[in-house]
Amino acid sequence: MNETVSQTRTGDYLVRARDLNVAFVSREATVNAVNGIDLDLAFGEVLCILGESGSGKSVTLRALMRLNPKGKTVMSGELSVAGHDMMALPDSMLTSVRGREVSMIFQEPMTALDPVFTIGRQIGETIVRHEGISRREAEQRALDLLELVQIPSAKRRLSAYPHELSGGLRQRAMIAMAISCRPKLLLADEPTTALDATVQIQILLLLRRLQQELGMGVIFVTHDLGVAGEIADRIAVMYAGRMVEQASVTDFITRPLHPYAQGLMGATVHSGMRGHRLTTIPGSPPDLRLPISGCAFAARCPHVVNACRAALPPFRHPEPGRAVRCVRFEEAA
Amino acid sequence: MANELNQLPDRGGPAQPLLIVNGLTKHFPVGSLLSGGKQLVRAVDGLSLTVAKQETLGIVGESGCGKSTASRLIMSLIEPTAGEVIFDGEVVGSRGGLPLKDYRRQVQMVFQDSYASLNPRLTIEESIAYGPKVHGIPHAKAVERANDLLEAVGLIPAQFARRFPHELSGGQRQRVNIARALALHPRMLILDEPVSALDKSVEAQVLNLLLDLKAQFGLTYLFISHDLNVVEHVADRVLVMYLGRVAEIGPVADIFGAPAHPYTTALLASRPSMDPRRRRTEPPLKGDPPNPINPPSGCRFRTRCSLARALCAAETPALSSSDSQHAVACHAATPGSGYAQSERMVA
Numbered sequence: 001m002n003e004t005v006s007q008t009r010t011g012d013y014l015v016r017a018r019d020l021n022v023a024f025v026s027r028e029a030t031v032n033a034v035n036g037i038d039l040d041l042a043f044g045e046v047l048c049i050l051g052e053s054g055s056g057k058s059v060t061l062r063a064l065m066r067l068n069p070k071g072k073t074v075m076s077g078e079l080s081v082a083g084h085d086m087m088a089l090p091d092s093m094l095t096s097v098r099g100r101e102v103s104m105i106f107q108e109p110m111t112a113l114d115p116v117f118t119i120g121r122q123i124g125e126t127i128v129r130h131e132g133i134s135r136r137e138a139e140q141r142a143l144d145l146l147e148l149v150q151i152p153s154a155k156r157r158l159s160a161y162p163h164e165l166s167g168g169l170r171q172r173a174m175i176a177m178a179i180s181c182r183p184k185l186l187l188a189d190e191p192t193t194a195l196d197a198t199v200q201i202q203i204l205l206l207l208r209r210l211q212q213e214l215g216m217g218v219i220f221v222t223h224d225l226g227v228a229g230e231i232a233d234r235i236a237v238m239y240a241g242r243m244v245e246q247a248s249v250t251d252f253i254t255r256p257l258h259p260y261a262q263g264l265m266g267a268t269v270h271s272g273m274r275g276h277r278l279t280t281i282p283g284s285p286p287d288l289r290l291p292i293s294g295c296a297f298a299a300r301c302p303h304v305v306n307a308c309r310a311a312l313p314p315f316r317h318p319e320p321g322r323a324v325r326c327v328r329f330e331e332a333a
Numbered sequence: 334m335a336n337e338l339n340q341l342p343d344r345g346g347p348a349q350p351l352l353i354v355n356g357l358t359k360h361f362p363v364g365s366l367l368s369g370g371k372q373l374v375r376a377v378d379g380l381s382l383t384v385a386k387q388e389t390l391g392i393v394g395e396s397g398c399g400k401s402t403a404s405r406l407i408m409s410l411i412e413p414t415a416g417e418v419i420f421d422g423e424v425v426g427s428r429g430g431l432p433l434k435d436y437r438r439q440v441q442m443v444f445q446d447s448y449a450s451l452n453p454r455l456t457i458e459e460s461i462a463y464g465p466k467v468h469g470i471p472h473a474k475a476v477e478r479a480n481d482l483l484e485a486v487g488l489i490p491a492q493f494a495r496r497f498p499h500e501l502s503g504g505q506r507q508r509v510n511i512a513r514a515l516a517l518h519p520r521m522l523i524l525d526e527p528v529s530a531l532d533k534s535v536e537a538q539v540l541n542l543l544l545d546l547k548a549q550f551g552l553t554y555l556f557i558s559h560d561l562n563v564v565e566h567v568a569d570r571v572l573v574m575y576l577g578r579v580a581e582i583g584p585v586a587d588i589f590g591a592p593a594h595p596y597t598t599a600l601l602a603s604r605p606s607m608d609p610r611r612r613r614t615e616p617p618l619k620g621d622p623p624n625p626i627n628p629p630s631g632c633r634f635r636t637r638c639s640l641a642r643a644l645c646a647a648e649t650p651a652l653s654s655s656d657s658q659h660a661v662a663c664h665a666a667t668p669g670s671g672y673a674q675s676e677r678m679v680a
Binding site (some may be wrong): 168 | 589
């Protein structure tokens with residue numbers, strides 16, 4: 001296990017995954033969505049997993065809570081979350097970990113919230129379930145939470161149904177529910193992608209403030225470099241179910257090392273690129289139903305050599321705290 | 334009937350704007366019989382704009398600002414409550430004006446959802462050839478044209494022509510939609526969030542393609558997007574919409590370099606910075622855009638505006654310009670509006 005950025009005892013980490021694999025099995029095919037991921041998250045750290053659709057970033061996130069569909073999902077490797085061995089934890093114990101120690105917010109709050117219960121009832125339900133307090137006390141806690149996530153006229157909003165709220169307020173309500181039992185780890189799956197620009201920045205700032213106040217560890221999945229730059233301490237880039245680069249946010253934004261990460265940066269439209277042709281990454285990601293030998297990005301990479309196709313490149317560590325899975329990153333830089 | 338379609342000739346000359354929109358308005362009735370059904374969503378309220386020949390006009394705004402309704406009104410996909418659309422000097426759809434069928438040959442549209450906008454039971458070749466066949470082109474000729482267009486959008490015909498939409502990736506499908514939009518040799522494309530559903534690396538490919546095609550076929554674009562970076566990259570002029578009205582319109586350099594409307598300023602400041610050393614601590618705007626069913630009186634932005642004064646609630650600011658290109662609908666930015674004398678709002 002010398003492939004990770006840093007190695008410490010499990011006890012010091014909120015999340016520790018080693019050689020994590022997730023495959024979806026159906027009669028027609030097996031899709032290898034996540035292929036041997038090593039991941040560490042310290043207490044109170046914010047990690048952004050950056051990747052495009054199909055890179056396995058959401059599947060990884062769901063695997064941390066064992067939320068991928070039971071019966072179709074085959075997981076292997078080691079996974080410890082908040083001190084629990086998630087591979088061995090019986091189903092009956094899962095419900096006491098979910099919502100209490102680890103919780104998740106989703107991209108589309110309208111489908112994640114239950115349309116037939118009021119906001120107050122849904123937030124209260126989580127607290128009643130985990131802390132065994134009365135419905136009335138839970139109602140008071142729900143009110144405090146709505147104020148904490150800065151929902152105006154919180155008292156009135158307690159009795160509102162999800163459809164009566166705007167997109168931004170719904171996402172705030174979902175955040176309130178997620179943090180209701182002060183989890184150690186918050187998982188966020190593109191929580192601002194469906195929101196307008198002026199609302200997105202509000203939610204990002206809110207999440208950052210709550211993370212600092214509550215000292216939560218956060219894993220934030222996004223496809224948007226700008227969002228990652230706004231919230232992350234550390235960035236992990238995924239491609240075709242594998243981690244290809246890990247770095248601190250400043251190092252990554254100033255100088256990405258993996259050719260895929262560089263391509264992604266070049267293809268992102270920033271201010272002041274008018275009149276310039278955008279650099280693109282030719283081709284498309286590989287089919288995850290087929291086995292991939294070597295580097296998954298080799299077919300699209302401008303720096304490819306035979307060694308890339310022959311074997312999976314190991315992680316290399318050019319600087320402390322950085323890891324890149326590329327044999328030619330020095331030439332690519 | 335001719336067995337070939339060509340781009341229709343320019344009629345009004347270069348000084349005649351290709352598209353003029355005058356006071357376009359769409360109010361949707363909402364509410365059930367129980368509530369009386371009297372409420373109106375003022376989705377688009379008096380939109381006026383012009384698009385010059387071979388120009389790209391970008392329209393930006395948040396959800397519910399009416400930008401997509403505006404695109405459908407301009408395309409004549411829905412009936413306006415009021416207002417008119419003039420294409421190259423002729424009023425669209427009116428008696429003595431430009432018949433709809435001729436108009437739609439010259440103006441085509443590309444939508445955000447690349448899958449929903451293709452017929453799943455037609456191969457992509459058939460989808461692209463469909464329009465020309467409706468306009469009287471023989472089958473063989475239309476298919477030949479479809480294959481040429483596939484090539485023009487970067488898809489190898491031998492490999493892709495016979496495939497069905499579900500066999501393509503999102504980026505490839507959006508290329509097919511663009512090819513189909515070009516099949517009738519239009520002069521103008523309305524692009525409604527054409528790259529919003531695509532991954533970044535694919536988005537860049539499609540944006541490059543759109544810029545190439547524009548130059549190659551001498552096209553005019555109306556480019557609708559919520560992504561300011563994309564609009565800055567492709568547009569010549571930019572129109573900012575807020576709750577059904579124009580907040581500001583001007584050349585791209587003015588809108589991005591010297592925005593005059595407080596909403597434009599906030600929208601620009603809301604972009605993630607990409608630089609972790611320059612993280613913000615305060616959001617530029619609080620709250621969500623209000624419901625367009627009961628928009629605020631006067632200036633519709635006043636409920637979220639830090640500059641709002643009594644005048645802003647009382648009077649709707651007209652779109653006024655300091656120079657002919659750059660116009661803004663804001664009392665605070667308009668000298669002589671009475672804003673300076675107006676009372677401050679108590680928050």
